[in-house]
Amino acid sequence: MKWSAGVLPLVTLMLLLIALNVGRQLFPREGPPAVLLAETDLIWIELGEGFARSGVYQFSDAQWWEGVISLTNLDCAGNYSGEIPDLVMPSAGIKLDLSCSDLNSLHISSAWMRAAKRMALGIPLHPDRMNLEDWQALPGIGPRLAERIEQDRQKNGDYGDFEALRRVSGIGPKRIDDWRGYF
Structure with missing residues (x-):
């Protein structure tokens, strides 16, 4: 079997990529930070x-x-x-x-604080501490859905936790997953 001129460099390149990938798995570069940061209050x-x-x-x-x-x-x-x-x-x-x-x-x-400010600062939201304007700051919530959320809380009481928002018509698992990072 005769090798063409491009096959040998291609095989060499593939072996090099495999070795690099295996090396990354055996010797991960991430370790402890050089300087430990103290927890701040x-x-x-x-x-x-x-x-x-x-x-x-x-x-x-x-x-x-x-x-x-x-x-x-x-x-x-x-x-x-x-x-x-x-x-x-x-x-x-x-x-x-x-x-x-x-x-x-x-x-x-x-x-x-208004929810938009808390979201920008990375401060977790709580569904029982939000008003109509706060709900509309979340992505995918307009005036109608915000009104339904507020009406549900008035009718059925506080949510207690983030997952309880599923009881509102129009909020399903996908929306809950999309908003999880804010709560």
């Missing part, structure tokens, strides 16, 4: 009314009240006693508004 908080510069900020949950209060432009912030309100605990994705009460004491209120 940073959380994203949106600062609203009462702040000199409203917007989304990152805080350490161990120091966050002191950091939040230092960003206010309110006269009553100096009357802050240093006690953390029971209802407002550090949690990624909350929005804080501060105001002065009639007695010139600091009043703190909280709500959840």
Whole structure:
């Protein structure tokens, strides 16, 4: 049998590719990182009314009240006693508004950031903490489906977890899989 001029380089190339593939399986390049990164306790908080510069900020949950209060432009912030309100605990994705009460004491209120902001920051969503506008931020949800989701929650109660959304007409396994990364 006579080999043509192109067969030998082709066989050599195929053997080289096979050896490369086997080598990658035997000796994977990924290993532990050169520098171990410590777990951080940073959380994203949106600062609203009462702040000199409203917007989304990152805080350490161990120091966050002191950091939040230092960003206010309110006269009553100096009357802050240093006690953390029971209802407002550090949690990624909350929005804080501060105001002065009639007695010139600091009043703190909280709500959840809009879903679009939480999604952009990689903060997981929870189906019981979303409103009509939040549902429409998810891909594939328009006004009608968002309304059905809200009506179902009003009629049948909170969802409890993400998988319970299947009970809504128009939400099947494919949509659940598409949205899984957001919850």
